[in-house]
Amino acid sequence: MRRPRRRHGEITVERIETTPMTPEQYRRAVAALAVLVNEWKYGPDNPEQSSEKAA
Secondary structure, eight states: OOOOOEEETTEEEOOOOOOOOOHHHHHHHHHHHHHHHHHHHHSTTOHHHHHHHHO
């Protein structure tokens, strides 16, 4: 079953391809996502970080 095309701004998503992961690939992907979220949330460019440390 094909999903309808979706538009977000000027980007058109025509299809999403998925492939099965091994348990090890899944574990590494989750770990990488956690690192990225922490970098985004607590990274040096985040003003929240400096105000939390100052408190």
